[in-house]
Amino acid sequence: MTYDAPRLLACGDTAFTIEFAAGIEAEAGARVMALDALLAERALPGVLETVPTYRSLTVHLDPLVADPAELGRAVLALAGEALAPLPAARLWRIPVVYGGAFGIDLEAVAAHHGLTPEAVIARHSAPEYRVAMIGFLPGYAYLAGLDPGLVLSRRPSPRPVTPAGTVSIGGAQALVASIPAPSGWHLLGRTPVKTFVPKRDPAFLLRPGDRVRFVPTAPERWDALAAAAEAGETVAELCEAAEA
Amino acid sequence: MSPRLHLARLSGAASLQDAGRHGFLRFGLSASGPMDPVAFAAANLLVGNGPDAAVIEFGLAAATLRVEGGPVRLAFAGAVGGLSLDGEPIAAHRSFLLREGAELTVARPRDGVFAVLAASGGFPVPRVMGSRSLHQRAALGGCDGRPLREGDRLPLGPLPPSGEAERCLDPVALERGEPIRVVLGPQDDHFPPDGLATFLGRDFTVSNRADRMGYQLDGPEIAHGAQGFNIVSDATVAGSVQVPGSGRPIVLLADRQTTGGYPKIATVISADLRRIAQRRPGETVRFEAVDLAAATRLARARGAHLAGLAARLRSVESEAERLMAANLAGEAVDALGPGEAGEE
Numbered sequence: 001m002t003y004d005a006p007r008l009l010a011c012g013d014t015a016f017t018i019e020f021a022a023g024i025e026a027e028a029g030a031r032v033m034a035l036d037a038l039l040a041e042r043a044l045p046g047v048l049e050t051v052p053t054y055r056s057l058t059v060h061l062d063p064l065v066a067d068p069a070e071l072g073r074a075v076l077a078l079a080g081e082a083l084a085p086l087p088a089a090r091l092w093r094i095p096v097v098y099g100g101a102f103g104i105d106l107e108a109v110a111a112h113h114g115l116t117p118e119a120v121i122a123r124h125s126a127p128e129y130r131v132a133m134i135g136f137l138p139g140y141a142y143l144a145g146l147d148p149g150l151v152l153s154r155r156p157s158p159r160p161v162t163p164a165g166t167v168s169i170g171g172a173q174a175l176v177a178s179i180p181a182p183s184g185w186h187l188l189g190r191t192p193v194k195t196f197v198p199k200r201d202p203a204f205l206l207r208p209g210d211r212v213r214f215v216p217t218a219p220e221r222w223d224a225l226a227a228a229a230e231a232g233e234t235v236a237e238l239c240e241a242a243e244a
Numbered sequence: 245m246s247p248r249l250h251l252a253r254l255s256g257a258a259s260l261q262d263a264g265r266h267g268f269l270r271f272g273l274s275a276s277g278p279m280d281p282v283a284f285a286a287a288n289l290l291v292g293n294g295p296d297a298a299v300i301e302f303g304l305a306a307a308t309l310r311v312e313g314g315p316v317r318l319a320f321a322g323a324v325g326g327l328s329l330d331g332e333p334i335a336a337h338r339s340f341l342l343r344e345g346a347e348l349t350v351a352r353p354r355d356g357v358f359a360v361l362a363a364s365g366g367f368p369v370p371r372v373m374g375s376r377s378l379h380q381r382a383a384l385g386g387c388d389g390r391p392l393r394e395g396d397r398l399p400l401g402p403l404p405p406s407g408e409a410e411r412c413l414d415p416v417a418l419e420r421g422e423p424i425r426v427v428l429g430p431q432d433d434h435f436p437p438d439g440l441a442t443f444l445g446r447d448f449t450v451s452n453r454a455d456r457m458g459y460q461l462d463g464p465e466i467a468h469g470a471q472g473f474n475i476v477s478d479a480t481v482a483g484s485v486q487v488p489g490s491g492r493p494i495v496l497l498a499d500r501q502t503t504g505g506y507p508k509i510a511t512v513i514s515a516d517l518r519r520i521a522q523r524r525p526g527e528t529v530r531f532e533a534v535d536l537a538a539a540t541r542l543a544r545a546r547g548a549h550l551a552g553l554a555a556r557l558r559s560v561e562s563e564a565e566r567l568m569a570a571n572l573a574g575e576a577v578d579a580l581g582p583g584e585a586g587e588e
Contacts (some may be wrong), residue, residue: 009429009430009431010427010428010429010430010511010536011427011429011430011479011481011484011508011511012426012427012481012483012484012511012512012513012514012539013427013513013514013536013539013540013542013543014481014482014483014514014543015479015481015511016430017430017478017479019430019478022476023476024476048266049266049267049269049270050270051269051270051479051502051503052270053476053477053478053479053503054476054477054478055476055478056478056479058478058479058481060269060481063514063539063540063543063544063547064543064544064547067540068536068539068540069536069537069540133477133503134270134271134272135272135477135479135501135502135503136272136477136501136502136503136504137272137381137382137501138268138271138272138273138379138382138384139271139272139273140272142477178272179382179383196271198372198373198382198384199372203268203271203373204268204271207270207271208270
């Protein structure tokens with residue numbers, strides 16, 4: 001449940017967190033992004049970086065410039081004001097090749113829910129997701145908006161390595177992975193889109209608050225799309241705020 | 245040929261680090277940068293570098309170094325083992341010239357973990373996303389996105405001006421026995437009173453699972469409360485003390501994951517991050533809670549200390565004179581004998 005009033009949580013002398021809810025909720029997520037936007041606009045002295053997550057905003061600060069306790073109270077006060085709806089964010093259409101070697105858990109997820117693999121693909125590619133948080137590893141985009149009919153707790157044991165571009169689900173969350181890493185989530189598919197290229201400007205394709213739609217893509221198209229991505233093309237389609 | 249530093253022999257960890265890659269926390273990339281910011285600042289000052297120059301950070305390492313196309317001015321700071329230049333011992337926390345043909349050996353430190361080696365002009369490898377710091381998990385920065393290894397030849401900056409005096413600084417103590425100070429939170433309310441009492445009252449030990457991402461501690465299990473050990477993932481900071489299901493705390497450090505799903509019982513204050521980083525596997529860690537006002541005062545004292553380091557640089561000649569004067573005075577006192585010296 002979203003709290004009646006946001007909470008100020010101490011994170012030592014170089015950060016604090018403003019928390020809006022105990023769980024994952026659309027309203028809390030919207031208020032996180034609204035406070036993030038408000039802080040970017042106000043540019044308070046001492047604020048270094050902000051990190052939006054599903055239900056909270058962490059503010060990193062320089063304690064030589066601002067008093068952490070005073071700054072925390074000031075931002076908490078702003079959190080009450082940050083209710084204005086945000087302008088519609090960017091929408092990305094991201095191609096995904098589902099199943100087979102691209103998504104080795106598709107069949108198991110389908111079996112668990114008593115669905116066909118095609119029905120899982122349809123449910124996974126239907127919603128418009130929001131990038132609620134980028135974290136854990138560089139460019140790992142955690143999405144809100146998963147179909148409740150696909151919610152499934154993590155695998156009992158994580159896989160030691162999953163490839164870059166992995167599109168997976170875990171609990172009520174959906175993920176687009178940027179670099180290879182261990183994962184205990186269910187792998188539904190893979191995208192050729194490179195969401196993190198250190199030498200590209202900007203290095204990160206997705207931003208917190210962006211909207212995402214997955215476009216089921218035939219496996220025969222993988223090689224051509226992957227080659228185009230390798231050559232520096234975005235491959236994902238950017239639809240600026242038009243569909244809001 | 246532009247000069248290069250040849251890492252002829254290396255055992256242990258080593259990476260290039262500058263002041264860090266800042267501004268990408270919201271994209272999941274932690275800043276990296278030095279594990280001991282005081283040693284980092286001191287080493288760069290000693291060789292006349294700016295505060296953001298890249299250095300080699302050694303972690304429990306021994307090495308042999310040579311320069312090709314040299315000379316180069318070098319300085320070590322932090323947890324430095326024995327240094328010798330062509331077989332002659334040389335002090336840390338002072339600058340010196342390494343000339344072509346000479347051999348510098350660095351022993352594994354007996355105390356502490358991280359030693360910083362600065363070279364005049366820094367190590368001008370390409371910056372990646374604004375920084376030369378290695379982030380190993382992301383394969384970013386450093387030397388081709390990887391740690392240093394034996395045989396590497398690192399580019400050096402311009403040759404140092406000749407005839408400049410070598411400089412020295414007093415080393416900063418590693419404070420091994422002292423408690424590590426924390427501010428409780430952000431999720432201290434996920435722990436019952438006995439969990440908090442375990443965390444603040446008992447001794448922990450740095451385990452072997454300790455690297456630039458974080459230090460896992462062995463010791464008593466910290467009990468979780470009724471809410472269990474899973475939270476909705478939120479942001480971590482350098483110094484976050486997360487407590488996973490095992491009940492054994494992990495202190496997150498420079499190359500940490502930027503978000504995590506375990507409750508964080510406390511945060512190590514910024515002034516003490518170098519002290520926990522310099523604890524070795526097997527060494528004891530005790531935590532002591534301070535309030536945010538105290539943590540802020542200590543951060544500002546640390547800031548003032550770093551800002552004042554430059555004013556404490558001495559030239560090595562004057563240092564030698566000072567030491568000689570102190571030794572002469574010491575001998576004079578000794579000459580009086582214990583009884584007479586005690587008469588005053």
